[in-house]
Amino acid sequence: MLSEGAVKEINDLTGKYANKRSAVMPALFVVQREYGYVTEEGMREVANILGLRPVQIFEVATFYTMYNKKPVGKYHIQVCTNISCSLLGANHIVDFLSMRLGVKVKETTPDKMFTLSTVECLGSCGTAPMMQINDRYYEDLTKEKIEEILKGLK
Amino acid sequence: MATVKINGKEITVEDGTLILDAATSAGFEIPTMCFHARLSKLASCRVCLVEIVGQKKLQPSCVTPVMHGMEVLTESPVVKSARSAMIDLLLANHPLDCPVCDKGGECELQDITFKFGPRKSPxxxxxxxxxxxxxxxxxxxxxxxxxxxxxxxxxxxxxxxxxxxxxxxxxxxxxxxxxxxxxxxxxxxxxxxxxxxxxxxxxxxxxxxxxxxxxxxxxxxxxxxxxxxxxxxxxxxxxxxxxxxxxxxxxxxxxxxxxxxxxxxxxxxxSHERLVTPMIRKGGTLEPATWDEALKAIKEGITGAIRNGGKIGGIASSRLSNEELYLFQRLMRVVLKTNHIDSGSRWNTGAVKTFTEVMELSRGGVSIYDALNTDTLLVIGSSISDENPVTDYMIRRLSQNKKMNIIIASPRGMKLDSSAALTLRHRPAAEGEIISGISRVLYDKNADKLNDLSGKEPLKSISKENISSLTGTDWGRIESAANFMSSSNSVTIAVGNDVLRGPSRLEFLNVLVGALRLLGKEVKLFPVFDRANQRGAWEMGVHPAMMPGYSATAGNGLGCEGILEASSRGEMDVLYVIGEDIVSDFPDGRFAEEALHRVKFLIVQDMFLTETAKMAGVVLPGASFVEKDGTFTNQEGRVQRLRRFLPPQGDAKADWEIIAAVGAAVDPSFNYGSAAGIFGEIKEAAPMYREIAFESLDGSGALIKETNRKGTDLKSVPSVASQMPAASPDPDYPFVLITGNHLYHSGRLSLRTDILRDILSEAIVEISEEDAKDLKVGKGDKVVVKGERYEATLTVHVNKRSAKGVVFIPENFTDVRVNMFFTKGEGLPRVRVLPLTGKSHGGGIK
The missing domain is CATH 3.30.70.20 (Alpha-Beta Plaits)
Structure with a gap:
């Protein structure tokens, strides 16, 4: 069940749009925040609040990679592997993270601390290679810098 | 208009025509895949790409309109190779498991690949x-x-x-x-x-x-x-x-x-349960018999009754063909000299007469596409989404491309509500009152223009408070409905058969239509029926007061209720019932059963041994719709062909053949040899059918034509008191029970089909969300619905949009005899709903 606050937040979101259906995307972020990922139950609740059919929420949730359809670790590391980042060695960044965390892409560490993902362009080509951990960008990455960052995440 | 050249061929089409349509009408084939004529345009498959001379890129013809002077190539080398490449992309992930795929042989992808596609793939x-x-x-x-x-x-x-x-x-x-x-x-x-x-x-x-x-x-x-x-x-x-x-x-x-x-x-x-041989009652049980024996028994029964001056009556289903219904009334009126005939057993005979007049059915057919080409559509007296699903689909689809205000007046919520501009939830059987309220608002706003309105006097006696309390509908909503109509140039009023279930104030529809016409609106009336040939049944004269073509009869015939009343007094000597299960359908099952027991000679013709057939002296096996020829007239007034394509099961016969045989048994000059021949006679008897050619009726059928321009006015429409239950609820029985068809079923026939039974095989009870909350029950819970004379345990369905205090139970199921809740002459029954403790169970919904 979504918390009362979350339900209120979604209801408030609908006020921002001419059409309730427009609130699906921000509402899914609320669900993701509440449950840690986009759950089936959460999608049904959003459908109910917005007066839509569950499949209409499911379509949106599965289209966008920003919605996690499975549980992720405490820190969700998303490495951009789009063209600019790749030219500047994104693949090495991914390999390094994979080696360092002991998981493959799309996997979560057994302690549920880290999930490693690769994503398309995050709009930060000027500071490539880059990654996003939860809501924060980490830019101009090097192996040393990643070591530092990981150390800070406990 | 735009003139375009397609593959060198010049063609002139309407502005805005799609290249695809223009090319098709010029005789060229453009393959399509995602395109569908009656769905929104997607243009995602790119199979319909064409070359427009002067444009660098190929364009999808399914979304690109023509422009005057445009030159289009659909078969140039670049189009052919692009098209083939597009099909190749569709095939790239397609498993090509055609040998085990059900679609093989009628697959669009298979067809276009064969015709336009690549022979090799990279x-x-x-x-x-x-x-x-x-x-x-x-x-x-x-x-x-x-x-x-x-x-x-x-x-x-x-x-x-x-x-x-x-x-x-x-x-x-x-x-x-x-x-x-x-x-x-x-x-x-x-x-x-x-x-x-x-x-x-x-x-x-x-x-x-x-x-x-x-x-x-x-x-x-x-x-x-x-x-x-x-x-x-x-x-x-x-x-x-x-x-x-x-x-x-x-x-x-x-x-x-x-x-x-x-x-x-x-x-x-x-079905293995089909009747495949006639049956005659011998010593209390029905025994198989030959047609000769059955017809002999019928001849004896009928001629005996005629000799003694006895009463003869007939009730035929509104699922029979026009030819059968016409022949039935001909048999009754001409051979058996009786006007005691009716179609179906659920409708009030007087309300039917009023309905045919106020709905101007004698003015000919109205195509649904004309009816829906309107600014405002009022749907009243019909759970249209459940009872006429495809009519619901058409309204939904057409309302998306056009500004059409849909107003739905109904006690039950329905799927179409989501397309409506306004919904009026009203008490059951208050349709007439809703219409009178709308008329009153229109009159008040335009009194100066409505001086000549016939029926304005009864309107003046209507008060806002009175209507609100009778209908349970907020007056503001009734005003909004009137305002939608006021601001429209055209109004279509679709009235369903729920208004026929008892006497209702239907004459006010005539006032509303009159007022709208005086205000210069184009008004179309569109009847909505839950039985396939309801309109045909009336047009063929299967009604005590109506001859074929709606001409009036002399003499006082009895309708179904009258026939059953006469039966219960032991006055009915012969009753011939075709395709109608009166015991299950008549709104007072107990009375119907007792009455039929007192009929001296009951003949039942049906495909199945129904509850009514079980009581008969002679049972005759009828045919299904694929086993006989004939025509049906749908609610629009469109005549369509029924075509025989299988032989009847066993010794069963087409119903018109049986009626002809029964007639000939009594009077050898009653001689009919084919459905087409009977249709020829219909054209004489019902002039609106005159221009219809039986043999050449194709997929679109033909609308019957107006023959009688005389409209109806209030004077000719009998005023009938409403069957509405009292507005103040009885605390012991707080709910009003209404009945009708469930979305997955129609009458009792559909229950004999296994797939529909797999979807839903047991009756349900539908209550409003508010009532469900009050009763603390939810979907799937069991409740007991208790009336004064009958009770049933049913699975709850919650209808979010239904009016409070209304309980709906479908008429289609044998596990609950919903007509047993009714008492003849008392209108809609009041019931209470008691939750069963020990919730959750399997239920009938699989």
Whole structure:
């Protein structure tokens, strides 16, 4: 069940749009925040609040990679592997993270601390290679810098 | 107009015509895949690309309109190679498992690949694969998502036409597949329209799967015999067994759409329970007999009654063909010299007469497309989404492309509410009062222009408070309805058969129509019926007060209720019933049963041994709709052909043949040899049928024509008191019970089909969300519905939009005899609803 606050937040979101259906995307972020990922139950609740059919929420949730359809670790590391980042060695960044965390892409560490993902362009080509951990960008990455960052995440 | 050159051929078309349509009318074939004429345009498959001279890039012809002077090439080398490449892309992930795919032989992808596609593919990569085994999506659908080509036709028809919105495109890019929410079992209309529009074998019919190759089937284009919408459908059989029903985009007003019962309600045809021989009661039990013996018994029974001056009556189902209904009334009136005839057993005979007059049925047919080409549509007296699903689809689809204000007045909530500009939830049986309220508002606002309005005097006696309290509807909503009509140039009023269930103040419809016409509005009246040939039954004169073509009869005939009353007094000597299960349908089951017991000689003609047939002295086996020729007249007034394509089961006979044989047994000059011959006589008797040619009726049928320009006025319409239950609720019985057809069923016939029984086999009770909360029950819980004379345990369905205090139980089920709640002459029954403790159970919904 979504918390009362979350339900209120979604209801408030609908006020921002001419059409309730427009609130699906921000509402899914609320669900993701509440449950840690986009759950089936959460999608049904959003459908109910917005007066839509569950499949209409499911379509949106599965289209966008920003919605996690499975549980992720405490820190969700998303490495951009789009063209600019790749030219500047994104693949090495991914390999390094994979080696360092002991998981493959799309996997979560057994302690549920880290999930490693690769994503398309995050709009930060000027500071490539880059990654996003939860809501924060980490830019101009090097192996040393990643070591530092990981150390800070406990 | 725009003149364009297509492959060198000049053609002039309307502005805005799509290149695809222009090319088709010029005689060129452009293949399409995602395109569908009656769905929103997607243009995602790019198979219909064409070259426009002067433009660098190829354009999709399914969304590009022509421009004057445009030169289009559909067969240039660049088009051919691009088209082939597009098809190759569709095939890149398509499993090409044609030998085991149900669609093989009627697959659009197979067809266009053969005709336009590549012969070799550069794509050697592994194909996308979602799953190994096909998965069941609903009682009627099984899916193989691997074959999906992502055209979204199913998603579009589900959302735009059916309004169920249960299918979606899941994931993205090449990984997209169409499916339900987390692949869960669908809670939808089970109409199968998604299967019908699927161009490949992704969505398949569970009942037809692996049964036959399409080329091994023999079929016939005929008309659906469930509701009054009158859909064209194609019944297909192999070795005499009906295997499926399909719809065709180019046939009928329904095009590709059908509802669950139209598409899946066919297996009664081959049912083992069919009556295959006549039966005669011998010493209390019905014994099989020959036709000669049965007709001899009937002859003796009838001639005896005639000799003694006894009373003879007849009740025929409004699912018989026009020819059968006409012949039936001819037999009754001419041979048996009686006016005691009626069609169906649920309607009030007086209300029917008023209805035919105020709805101006004698003015000929109105095409549904004309009726829906309107600014405002009022739907009243019909649970249209449940009882006439395809009419609901047409309204939903057409209202999307056009500004049409839909007003729905009904006690029950329905799917179409979501397309409505305004809903008026009212007390059951208050349709007349709602209409009088709207008329009153119109009159008050335009009194100066409505001086000549006939019926304005009774209007003046109507008060806002009175109407609000009688209907339970907020006066502001009634005012809004009137305002929508005021601001429209055209108004269509669709009135369903719920207003026939008892006397109602239907004469006010005449006042409303009169007022709108005086205000310069174009008004169209559109009847909505739950039986396929209800209109035909009246037009053929199967009514005590109406001769064929709506001419008046002399003498006082009795309707169904009158016939049963006479029977209960022991006055009915002979009663001939065809296709009507009076015991199950008449709103007072106990009375009907007792009355029929006192009929001296009861003849029942039916496909099945119904409750009524079980009481008969002689039972005659009738034929199903694919076993006889004839015509049906749908609610629009469209005459469509029924075509014989299988022989009747056993010794059963077409119903018109039986009626003719019964007539000939009594009077040898009663001689009829074919349905076409009878239709010839109908053309003489009912002038509105004069221009219709039986033999040449095709997929679109023909509308009957107006023959009598004289409109009706209030003076000729009898005023009848309403059957409305008292406005102040009885604390012991706080709910009003209403009945009707469930979405998946129609009458009792559909219960004899296994697929529809798989969808829903037991009665349910539908209550409003508010009442469910008060009673602390939810969907699937069991409750006891208690009336003064009958009670039943039922599974709850919650209707979010229904009016409080209204309980709905469908008429279609044998486990609950809903007509036992009724007491003749007392209107709608009041009931109470008691939750059963020890919740949750399996229920009838699988």
């Amino acid at each position: 794509f050697g990569e592994e194909k996308r694969r979602f799953h190994e085994e096909d998965y069941i999506l609903s009682p009627v659908i099984i899916q193989n998502a691997n074959r999906c080509i992502q055209c979204k036709r199913c998603v579009r028809i589900c959302a735009e036409t059916v309004g169920a919105e249960v299918l979606g495109s899941i994931d993205r890019g090449a990984g997209t597949g169409e499916t339900s929410f987390v692949k869960e079992y669908l809670d939808c209309d089970h109409c199968g329209n998604c299967i019908e529009v699927c161009p490949v074998g992704s969505l398949m019919s569970r009942s037809f799967r692996y049964k036959s190759r399409p080329w091994d089937l023999k079929g016939v284009d005929t008309v659906c015999t469930y509701c009054g919408t009158g859909c064209q459908l194609t019944v297909q059989a192999r070795n005499g067994e009906v295997l499926r029903v399909i719809s065709k985009p180019d046939k009928g007003i329904n095009h590709e759409t059908l509802c669950a019962r139209g598409r899946y309600g066919y297996s009664f045809i081959n």
